[in-house]
């Protein structure tokens with residue numbers, strides 16, 4: 389791997405306008421901006437030496453001021469079901485994880501937006517390990533470019549709360565969907581949040597990406613125990629933002645409902661879920677729970693999950709049950725970083 393100077397700015401994370409400003413500032417022709425971005429975002433270069441269609445004098449001038457800024461993973465674990473979890477670290481030493489989830493022709497990458505998280509959700513390994521800092525848009529983008537897989541879908545559902553790093557998340561969404569960026573269709577990019585209302589407002593106004601809200605329980609007093617953010621940003625407030633949005637472009641809004649046996653899988657929960665979502669066009673993803681070390685909670689039985697799905701669908705609410713993926717590599721976010729910190733398991737560094 390080519391070593392990059394930590395003090396230099398990075399192309400990864402730049403918009404077309406940023407790159408043009410950079411070139412102009414160096415007295416170079418701003419028309420090289422698109423080509424530079426192409427080499428970084430589409431070709432994933434780690435060094436300017438790999439560029440063959442920009443004059444050498446331009447590249448030599450750039451080299452003293454800026455680097456591509458893409459980082460390779462420092463470790464990985466492969467699951468028997470084909471999913472792969474990657475461990476990255478920033479130049480400041482902030483660890484974060486990325487998970488690749490192949491499923492037939494759908495090949496999803498789940499990226500982190502922070503190192504750790506300060507939302508403190510109860511059933512989350514990341515939440516238990518505290519917060520180390522925000523990732524930049526460049527570091528968010530770098531995760532999907534630097535893993536060795538073709539990708540069809542991108543979800544910001546790894547470590548961290550997008551609503552707590554919203555400027556960089558919105559910038560990353562623009563880079564992902566722009567023609568000068570990764571040119572991913574907007575319907576292939578999903579941002580998942582616990583529902584930081586002002587940030588959800590900005591996602592609605594400033595991006596065209598899909599949005600997933602984590603619910604856990606339709607009852608505020610129960611949700612608050614598991615997702616402390618409920619106290620500040622009630623789920624119903626954020627839900628109202630989605631309901632009021634003029635969804636002419638048919639963005640997909642989804643509720644993520646992780647099902648835990650005896651905690652949120654009763655008929656009472658199902659009825660309240662139906663009441664909240666009736667007529668909204670918002671779908672429900674029912675997800676199995678991944679227990680972690682020292683945790684006595686268990687995922688709901690598949691038969692219970694299928695009954696939830698069935699009853700939601702017959703009441704007119706789109707619903708699906710997601711498979712459990714990567715259980716042998718602890719694919720729920722934060723677990724690889726936690727293991728590495730505890731030295732319980734070597735990763736292939």
Ligand code: SF4
Nearest residue numbers: 505507509512515548
């Ligand atoms: S579930 Fe998401 S928002 Fe909650 S602590 Fe974990 S990473 Fe943060």
